[in-house]
Amino acid sequence: MNYDLIIIxxxxxxxxxxxxxxxxxxxxLCIENQTCGGQIVNTSDIINYPGFKNIxxxxxxxxxxxxxxELGVDIKTEQISQLNLEQKNKIIVTDNCEYNxxxxxxxxxxxxxxxxxxGEESFRGRGVTYCATCDGRFFQNKVVGIVGGGNTAxxxxxxxxxxxxxxxxxxxxxxxxxxxRSVELxxxxxxxTLKLNSVVDSIEGNNLMDNVILSDTHTNEKxxxxxxxxxVAIGSIPNSxxxxxxxxxxxxxxxxxxxxxxxxxxxxxxxxxxxxKKVRQLVTAASDGSIAALAxxxxxxxxx
Numbered sequence: 001m002n003y004d005l006i007i008i009x010x011x012x013x014x015x016x017x018x019x020x021x022x023x024x025x026x027x028x029l030c031i032e033n034q035t036c037g038g039q040i041v042n043t044s045d046i047i048n049y050p051g052f053k054n055i056x057x058x059x060x061x062x063x064x065x066x067x068x069x070e071l072g073v074d075i076k077t078e079q080i081s082q083l084n085l086e087q088k089n090k091i092i093v094t095d096n097c098e099y100n101x102x103x104x105x106x107x108x109x110x111x112x113x114x115x116x117x118x119g120e121e122s123f124r125g126r127g128v129t130y131c132a133t134c135d136g137r138f139f140q141n142k143v144v145g146i147v148g149g150g151n152t153a154x155x156x157x158x159x160x161x162x163x164x165x166x167x168x169x170x171x172x173x174x175x176x177x178x179x180x181r182s183v184e185l186x187x188x189x190x191x192x193t194l195k196l197n198s199v200v201d202s203i204e205g206n207n208l209m210d211n212v213i214l215s216d217t218h219t220n221e222k223x224x225x226x227x228x229x230x231x232v233a234i235g236s237i238p239n240s241x242x243x244x245x246x247x248x249x250x251x252x253x254x255x256x257x258x259x260x261x262x263x264x265x266x267x268x269x270x271x272x273x274x275x276x277k278k279v280r281q282l283v284t285a286a287s288d289g290s291i292a293a294l295a296x297x298x299x300x301x302x303x304x
Contacts, residue, residue: 003029003074005296006092006101009239010075011038012282013272014107015064016289017296021105022071024297029099030068030075031092037061038109040282047137049282060282085246085268088303102303103267103296106247106255107289108239110273110280115147115232119203127209127229132156133281139229141165145212147200148233154178154186156233161189168225170195172217195225203230238274250276261292267303269296 010032040057082093090101112130129135149171174196201215238253246265248256257275271288273280
């Protein structure tokens with residue numbers, strides 16, 4: 001089947017790309033191998049997206065999906081088995097069909113790096129969260145923990161200290177990878193306590209989490225810590241490895257792209273969290289989606 005543009009991934013970046021591309025008069029296919037809407041589907045409340053005071057991630061993604069479909073976008077849930085993006089005619093083979101396109105947008109996003117401890121899955125969304133800026137307000141005046149030692153964890157700890165009653169920073173080492181300035185600012189906050197050389201062994205609770213068991217990395221001694229919430233900030237894994245033949249990856253695996261979302265391969269664009277960028281939020285994913293779609297439309301109009 002032939003399309004002008006194929007978008008791989010149907011998160012916020014992918015769906016926004018499809019909307020802008022369809023509005024540009026392109027015949028568009030969006031391929032997703034999991035849930036349409038991406039990770040945001042699992043977020044109970046979105047409060048920081050312009051125009052919405054409060055909306056669930058599921059409702060938000062469904063609105064985008066409906067808008068795309070009404071504009072004529074084809075959305076298919078299929079597993080990609082083969083790619084050939086080097087030639088002018090891009091070929092994508094799934095378990096069900098072979099598709100051809102003039103351009104491709106990669107919008108496969110990232111997946112959160114998880115703790116892998118007992119209770120993490122059970123209390124996901126019920127105290128365990130992976131985004132301080134998304135969910136911090138729900139823990140106002142509560143006692144929370146944040147796991148990690150990089151810039152994200154330290155910056156999030158400072159951010160949460162302005163909202164929460166107390167913040168415990170749980171880190172497996174006795175030093176931080178974050179910038180020295182951020183670490184100093186964190187240490188100056190009276191309501192931040194460091195739990196160093198510690199890892200989360202398990203998360204406990206009833207309907208909501210209320211306790212974590214920490215394990216000392218040197219002695220294996222177990223201690224209990226009462227928490228209303230636990231923020232996991234140990235990094236994300238970009239879903240990019242399948243495209244490494246046609247795009248450059250940075251040392252963390254993110255796809256290298258300029259602000260116009262172009263890659264090193266002609267006719268291949270990238271949008272959303274999977275690309276190199278400083279801020280990864282809904283609004284920046286949507287921004288990438290519009291930029292990538294307009295860049296793809298311009299490429300198609302000039303090159304085909």
